[in-house]
Structures are given as C-alpha cells and as structure tokens.
Amino acid sequence: MAENFQVDKKGVRQAFDRAAKSYDAAAALQREINNRMMERLQYIKHDPKTILDLGSGTGYGTRALRTEYSKAHIVALDLALGMLMSARVQTPWWKRNLPLLQSRLDNYVCGDADRLPLKTSSVDMIWSNVTLQWCNDLNVTFAELHRVLAPEGLLMFSTFGPDTLKELRQAFSGLDGHTHVNRFTDMHDIGDVMMHAGFSAPVMDMEYITLTYLDLMSLLKEIKAMGAHNVTMGRRHGMMGKSEWAKLQSIYEQFRREGRLPATFEVVYGHAWVNQKNLKTSDGSQIIQMHIQRKKGAL
Structure with missing residues (x-):
C-alpha cells in the first residue's frame, strides 16, 4: 500500500512542464507562503554568498532572494525544464546579453533534489x-541538502x-481503490529526519491556510494549473465515470460553508544550520524543535 503513495518523479516533471505557462496565474498560495518565509528570514542573521533556490519554479522566490541578497550568487534549480525556461525569460534581455554581467547572473539548473548536481559544501x-x-524519501533528500551546504550554512524551507x-x-x-491525493509528512517526523541528517538547532512551526472555491471543479482545475495534481504511483489513469463524479461532488458539498467550498492546506515551515552549536536550556537540555501552531483565515 505504501508504494501506491510513492511519487512518480517523471510524472512530476511532466506535470510542471505542462503547467509552466499557467502556473503564475494559479499559484497565489505558493507566493503567499514564499512571502511569509521572507518575513521569517528577517529574524535570521545570515549573509550568504551562494544561495540554492531548490524547486525554484517560475522564479518568484528567486527574485525575492535577489532583492534581499543583492550581492549573492543564486542557483535556481527545478526538476522541470519548462519552469526554468519560464523563469529565465523574465530576466531582462540586456542583462542576459552583457558579458560583464555574466558572473552576476543567476544560474538555472535542471535537477533533482535527491541528486543535486552541486559540489559538497x-x-x-x-x-x-x-x-x-x-x-x-526525506532521509535521502535532507542528507543531500546537508551535503551541499557549507559549514554555518542555512537551510530554510x-x-x-x-x-x-x-x-x-x-x-x-x-x-475506489486508487490514490487520489498525495501523502504529506508530519512536521515532527520532518524534524527527526533533519536531526538524523546532521542539521543543528532545527526550528519548526506550522499554520493552516484555507482557500475557498465556488465548486469542486474550480479547485481541481487550479490544482492542475499549478502542476500539483496527483502523481502518486497508485493514481487512476483512466477517466472518472459520471456516477463517480456526481458522488464525489455530493460528498464534497458537505464541507460547504457560507456558499464556498474550503480546501485546507497545512503549511510547515522549518530552518536549521550546518555545524552550528546546538542551543541548550539552563539545565543543559538540548533544544531540538519549536512548534507553533497558528490558524489563518481564507486568502
């Protein structure tokens, strides 16, 4: 059963390649989460010379990082080539064609988070x-992230x-017997994986963000436009029948409130360091995680 929830990486790449042109119009949630991450960054003292934007998409986060760290070299890496191409064309043509600025331009790299094409540290x-x-497998992923980070390096996600x-x-x-929604990892388990990978002083927190829609079809279309639809190994490959679709709509209608259908997103935030001394309490106990749960209203 567990293998049914394994993500088909080829399917992920294809989905985001297809969604590259529609992504920006549909990705309000991703932009909002990025903005909230940037707010958290203001409380962290760090002056990186090289930054990896992992899963950079169409470049919204890359541009925010460029504003925050004007002197840093940024590597924008994504699994989908279409996303990278969309991000790159948003760089002014005159910057792309001036030789003197080549060393300051961001790099766009197509690659997998589990096998980063980057040197250690x-x-x-x-x-x-x-x-x-x-x-x-987050054990593999975080081990790889730890590998490429230099001493005193920061991971923020x-x-x-x-x-x-x-x-x-x-x-x-x-x-039916198929998987229809991707499986997501609990915040506490992510914290444990980070510690196992060797990260120091991890801090975790979580909040709920609820989006609302007029109908179920609007929700599913937006998920598809973002490239974020179901790509699990156990997914259904054929079309859903009319009776099944009617049943699905009927069940989802039970959640309707004030004329709108909700879609809940549990957003987990985390940051940690490489080779930074672990924080301790006055009695010598190690501080491993901080959990703050906040509920937000609909966007």
Whole structure:
C-alpha cells in the first residue's frame, strides 16, 4: 500500500512542464507562503554568498532572494525544464546579453533534489518553498541538502503537512481503490529526519491556510494549473465515470460553508544550520524543535 503513495518523479516533471505557462496565474498560495518565509528570514542573521533556490519554479522566490541578497550568487534549480525556461525569460534581455554581467547572473539548473548536481559544501544557503513534498524519501533528500551546504550554512524551507487537502482526501475515500491525493509528512517526523541528517538547532512551526472555491471543479482545475495534481504511483489513469463524479461532488458539498467550498492546506515551515552549536536550556537540555501552531483565515 505504501508504494501506491510513492511519487512518480517523471510524472512530476511532466506535470510542471505542462503547467509552466499557467502556473503564475494559479499559484497565489505558493507566493503567499514564499512571502511569509521572507518575513521569517528577517529574524535570521545570515549573509550568504551562494544561495540554492531548490524547486525554484517560475522564479518568484528567486527574485525575492535577489532583492534581499543583492550581492549573492543564486542557483535556481527545478526538476522541470519548462519552469526554468519560464523563469529565465523574465530576466531582462540586456542583462542576459552583457558579458560583464555574466558572473552576476543567476544560474538555472535542471535537477533533482535527491541528486543535486552541486559540489559538497558549495552553497551557503538553501531556500525551498513547497517543494519537499515531491520527494519520496526525506532521509535521502535532507542528507543531500546537508551535503551541499557549507559549514554555518542555512537551510530554510516550507512544505505541506498531512492535513493538506483533507476535505478532498475524505471525499475520495472509499470511491475506489486508487490514490487520489498525495501523502504529506508530519512536521515532527520532518524534524527527526533533519536531526538524523546532521542539521543543528532545527526550528519548526506550522499554520493552516484555507482557500475557498465556488465548486469542486474550480479547485481541481487550479490544482492542475499549478502542476500539483496527483502523481502518486497508485493514481487512476483512466477517466472518472459520471456516477463517480456526481458522488464525489455530493460528498464534497458537505464541507460547504457560507456558499464556498474550503480546501485546507497545512503549511510547515522549518530552518536549521550546518555545524552550528546546538542551543541548550539552563539545565543543559538540548533544544531540538519549536512548534507553533497558528490558524489563518481564507486568502
């Protein structure tokens, strides 16, 4: 059963390649989460020379990092070539064609988070906005992130937790024997994986963000436009029948409030360091994680 929830990486790449042109119009949630990550960054003292934007997409986070760290060299890495091409064309043509500026331009790299095409200890900061949920084994992923970070390097990320799309998951449950919603990792388990990978002083927190829609089709179309639809190994490959679709809509209608259908997203934030001394309490106990749960209203 567990293998049914494994992410098909080829499917992920194809989905985001297809969604490259529609992504920006649909990705309001991703931009909002990126903005909230940037707010958290203001409380962290760090001056990186090289930054990896892991899962850079169409470049919204890369541009925010460029504003924050004007002197840093940024590597924008994504699994989908289409996303990188979309991001690159947003760089002014005159910057792309002036030789004297080539050393200051960001690099665009097509690659997998689990097999980063980067040297060991080669970056000072990794920034990753809602990307890690596409990785099948976070032990492998965080070990790789730890490998490429230099001493005193910072990892800062966001991802989705288990309550994400809980309404959709519940509506699909019992409909058939296929997986319809991706599986997401609990915040506490992510913290444990980070410690096992060797990260120091990890800090974790979580919040709920609820989006609302007029109907179920609007929700599913937006998920597809973002490239974030179901790519699990156990997914259904054929079309859903009319009776099944009607049943799915009927179940989801039970969640309607004030004329709108909700879609819950559990957003997990985390940051940690490489080779930084672990924080301790006055009695010598090690501080491993900080959990702050905040509920937000609909965007």
